[in-house]
Amino acid sequence: MEEKKIHRAHVLIVPYPSQGHINPTFQFAKRLASKGLKITLAITNFIYKTKKPPQPSDSVQIDTISDGYDDGGFSEAESIDAYLQNMEVAGLKTLAELITKYKSSSNPIDCVVYDAFLYWALDVAKGFGLFSAAFFTQTCAVNFIYYLVHHGLLKLPVSSTPVSIPGMPLLELQDMPSFIGVQGQYPAYFEMVLNQFSNADRADLVLVNTFYKLESQVADSMSKFCPMVTIGPTLPSFYLDNRILNDNDYDLNLFTLDKSITMNWLNTKPEGSVVYVSFGSMACLANEQVEELAWGLKKSSFYFLWVIRDTEETNKLPKGFVDGIGDKGLIVNWSPQLEVLSNKALGCFFSHAGWNSTIEALSLAVPMVVMPQWTDQPTDAKFVEDVWKVGVRVRVDEDGIVRRDEIERCIREVMEGQSGREMRMNAKKWSDLAIEAVSEGGTSDKNIDEFISKFTN
16 A cells, blocks of 8 residues: 655755765755655665665655766766766756656655755756755855856956955965865866856755854855855754754765774773864875874874774875874774764864864864865865864965974864863854754754745645
8 A cells, every 4th residue: 555645745855975965965854854854865876785774764765866887986987077977967867767756656756955066956856847955065155155156256267365255254365165276176076066056046945054153144145146045054963952863873874984993992081182183085185294194193292083094095104103102092994973073082173174074063062173175175274263263274384285393283272272262162152053053943943944834835
């Protein structure tokens, strides 16, 4: 017997297939489900086959589309450009097939929420006459910069600095997203982030993974150009308002967790004594930078927990370094980041300033040392240091390397003294405001309710 329709509406959510995009969209799915909606999260065939995720609940189910590389995913593509082109071709076809499949069920799709990186998904949704919302996983500030570039309101290359953009501090070239700061870097990705706005004016709504009080001035400026609302932070509810039952993790991890070793070590350390070092799922540091980071951490004399993703990266460590750190440091392949950031032993987060990591740290009141690598990270780092005042940005030398003395200096600035105390106070303020935003009646909570009202009776 076919299932009766008991949900207020059925929302199809389509994330870009990387960890940093799946996490926030999956969490948004759970937030919508808690408000009586049925959610289908469409991941790629490759991710589904390799990770075999369980169906999260009756209200959140997982289905699939193709990125054109069902056997190997991104690593099977000969280039970034080839991957993005083939994903569009395969995605257009299989997304339409997925919507058609549900059309004849008791729960047809009522709304499509698509990752703005997959801008072509809007054309599919509109072809079926569905309410459609673009989901932006990066900050309002970064999105607004890309919007201005796409529409020719910020000319490239940037001819003079500082750059003045409504709602933002004055920006030097090093504060701009790397595709702008370094002309010609990753042209396929740059085209993709600009294409987010190629048809966004036809989306019924733009959803941004931030919270209003964190970026109020930028959000106000951007909302004059497009119908956007803030709906974040999209962390598991356990770490924020705790209103969603059993929502204490991201659920779909593309990397192998090394959980017990990490937490057992961390739980033996004094409160506020550990520097957590992680550069996300995509950053790849030069050999010389890994060596300088290693010696900088050791020179600081603080305990450190360092995530180094794979053997190839681990081989960049100085010879004998691992054997020489004893119990002062722990190096792991991956870690349960939310559990680490919320652990009382943690003193600071040495990060690449990727947005997911940054908003996690802000939500959990953790001050930061930031060493941005590429894409949105330089802009995030600018806000961490100069707007939110919850951390310090490392300074690179003329060779583009952050030296060990600079690494030690930044760690000490965050971990010790008056400046460190002020950063911790500011971090606590933003954490409280993050919780307020998603709690009942908060800005993000009200925006989500209003979004739902647009396609439900």
